[in-house]
Amino acid sequence: MGRRSAAPRKGDLREQALLDAAETLLEHTGLEELTVEAIAKGAGISRGSLYFYFGNKHEVLAALVERTMRTIRTEADSTAQDTTSSPAEVLERAVKGVEQVWREHGTVMRAAVDYSALHPVIGTAWNNTVEAFARTMTQVLKRAGIPDESGPDGAAALAGALCWMTERTFYRAACSPERDYPAATGTTVAIWRRVMDN
Known part of the structure; x- marks a missing residue:
């Protein structure tokens, strides 16, 4: 052979x-x-x-977004597989992983947000990635003691809202002249921790 x-x-x-x-x-x-x-x-x-x-160039951008989103989904998969670290440690590593992707591919990430409403393929790739990360973080919140229920206080609802908050926080950091990603990470981690500690 x-x-x-x-x-x-x-x-x-x-x-x-x-x-x-x-x-x-x-x-x-x-x-x-x-x-x-x-x-x-x-x-x-x-x-x-x-x-x-x-x-056309829109197809190029869609493929570029998809390539970058694969990086985030890989990070989410790695987070999901870690059942030995504490939920707080997993959370912090996950947010720092998101920060790293924004640092390395902030241009693509901003374009994905900016054009997601105009180009369905880009919008779908972006939404699917955030939702995949939210599913992963739902498991982390459940391990931290957040109830696994369908209401607004349940792990899935909180993880979804917090993941979209995380996305917007890093987007705003990426758009600012300072690009203060460490501050975005610190604030985001603090909010996630407060939810997990309540």
Whole structure:
């Protein structure tokens, strides 16, 4: 039986190069000003080659958002698997993980929030990611003693509201000139802890 190469295919590398180029360009320009030509040039390929992978710049952004969301979902999965650390420790590590993604991919995260209402694919990817994290954090809140009930005081309702609060807190930090992510993390962790301690 022949060995299969684990090396990425040329097409995969080109697609990743396009996404990397788009992320870099978004740091200096908005989606409205972003062009297919600029993305292709940044990736070192022709405009025609770009259309082999994406139909337009909105599809590029959707794929870029999805790639970034996978990072967050991986963090959520890791959080869900940790049943030995205390709920408070799991919570703090989860929020710090979210901070790290915002630090590394804040441009994409802001674009996801800004364009989620306009582009259904982006909106769906963003909503699904926050909801997946909320499901994970529901289990953390249950371990902390929050009742597993369907009302507004139940673990699922609280986790959902707190995850959307966390998203908005980091979005505002990312949009501010200071980009004070540590403050966002500190405040967010404090609020989660107060809910868990009540």
